[in-house]
Amino acid sequence: MHARQQLRQQLRQARQSLGQELQRAAAINLAAHLPDHSLLQHASHVAIYLAADGELDPHLLAEILHARGKTLALPIIHPFHRQQLLFQRYQPGMPLQPNRFGIDEPKLDKSALIPLQELDVIFMPLVGYDLGGNRLGMGGGFYDRTLGGFTETQRPTLIGLAHEVQRVPALPVQPWDVPIDAVATATQLIHCRQSHH
Numbered sequence: 716m717h718a719r720q721q722l723r724q725q726l727r728q729a730r731q732s733l734g735q736e737l738q739r740a741a742a743i744n745l746a747a748h749l750p751d752h753s754l755l756q757h758a759s760h761v762a763i764y765l766a767a768d769g770e771l772d773p774h775l776l777a778e779i780l781h782a783r784g785k786t787l788a789l790p791i792i793h794p795f796h797r798q799q800l801l802f803q804r805y806q807p808g809m810p811l812q813p814n815r816f817g818i819d820e821p822k823l824d825k826s827a828l829i830p831l832q833e834l835d836v837i838f839m840p841l842v843g844y845d846l847g848g849n850r851l852g853m854g855g856g857f858y859d860r861t862l863g864g865f866t867e868t869q870r871p872t873l874i875g876l877a878h879e880v881q882r883v884p885a886l887p888v889q890p891w892d893v894p895i896d897a898v899a900t901a902t903q904l905i906h907c908r909q910s911h912h
């Protein structure tokens with residue numbers, strides 16, 4: 716657990732130090748290559764996130780997907796199951812409000828919720844990843860709890876978005892960690908070899 720914490724701190728620092736210009740370029744390049752990938756051309760419902768803490772920023776990607784007619788969703792913190800996520804329909808520019816972590820989210824509207832099984836792709840933020848599909852998040856267990864109740868075939872395609880500096884040779888994995896199917900960086904989409912257990 717200590718090793719995970721230390722790695723988290725180190726990797727968060729690395730992505731926080733990337734600088735505005737590099738972040739801008741990464742967001743532009745991501746939006747330039749990813750929408751044409753077959754995984755996305757076949758998707759109609761796609762969840763994204765709003766970048767914080769130096770995360771690779773998908774907002775330009777979201778605008779392009781929206782313009783291509785995809786239905787977008789943002790995660791919001793579940794009002795009762797407080798460490799799980801719900802996904803709610805999102806249109807770029809719609810009004811948002813900060814949640815208890817200071818991250819913007821749409822105001823809960825039950826009629827706009829999208830059941831997880833209806834999502835084709837979830838773009839996930841991450842702190843670290845390896846090519847086996849292992850993912851280190853911010854440490855809340857939100858995505859793990861939200862996805863853990865579904866089998867691998869029920870789950871949407873999970874794509875982590877990351878800067879190159881967030882890659883490590885092999886992450887320490889816990890039994891509850893839900894693996895990702897692929898990682899997209901500013902320049903490429905990498906399918907993960909499912910070498911986790």
Ligand SMILES: Nc1ncnc2c1ncn2[C@@H]1O[C@H](COP(=O)(O)OP(=O)(O)OP(=O)(O)O)[C@@H](O)[C@H]1O
Binds near residue numbers: 852860891
């Ligand atoms: N399916 C689950 N059921 C119960 N507890 C869980 C589950 N998944 C994770 N947790 C708990 O959440 C805590 C944080 O998990 P972990 O360190 O894997 O977070 P993370 O993957 O970095 O975060 P996130 O999923 O929010 O990106 C752990 O203490 C773990 O016990």
Ligand SMILES: [Mg+2]
Binds near residue numbers: 851859
């Ligand atoms: Mg985890």
